[in-house]
Amino acid sequence: MPLHILIALVVIGISGVALLTHLLGMSQPHRFDSDRDARDAWLREFPEIDIRSVSRCQSGTAALIDTVQGPGLVWPMGQDTTARLITGASYTASGDRLTLHLPDYAAPKVQLRLTQDEIRSWTQTISEAA
Numbered sequence: 001m002p003l004h005i006l007i008a009l010v011v012i013g014i015s016g017v018a019l020l021t022h023l024l025g026m027s028q029p030h031r032f033d034s035d036r037d038a039r040d041a042w043l044r045e046f047p048e049i050d051i052r053s054v055s056r057c058q059s060g061t062a063a064l065i066d067t068v069q070g071p072g073l074v075w076p077m078g079q080d081t082t083a084r085l086i087t088g089a090s091y092t093a094s095g096d097r098l099t100l101h102l103p104d105y106a107a108p109k110v111q112l113r114l115t116q117d118e119i120r121s122w123t124q125t126i127s128e129a130a
Contacts, residue, residue: 030076031060038063041074045083055121062112064122070129073100075110082107087129093119100126 021027032038035054042051042065049067056063065072070087090101098119100110114122 026079028079029061030079030081032056032063032074032081033060035063038065038074041081042067042072042083044081045074046072046085049085055125057112057114057118059113062110062114064125066125071125073110075112084110086126089126091123091126093123098122 032041035056038054038056039051041063042049042054046067049069049072052066052068054063054065062073062075065074065083067085070085072083072085074081074083076082084102084104084107086100086102088103092099092101096113096115096119098112098114100112102108102110
């Protein structure tokens, strides 16, 4: 098969897969629709750490988890989720954004869009744990 035809088939095939993925809704980031959803996401990463409470943000894009070992955070990475303990984290707040600077080379910074009330509440919880 000539190279120019092979290249065209590969480009069309990759574009088709990307388009199909988007049309099926699989390109949307995960949303935490309930406390149970956030709790399950946390327990997939840290099954041995007991949860005291869950505080989801209004947008459903993240949840602050209160555990016996300190606060934790769950947030989406595409359709999947990830979680980290945020003990020792620092933060900066600007407008409706809260940026967490984690002591973790795998996730050094997490940017969240929160309401002003959520920013106040979450930063207070993070400061108390530091």
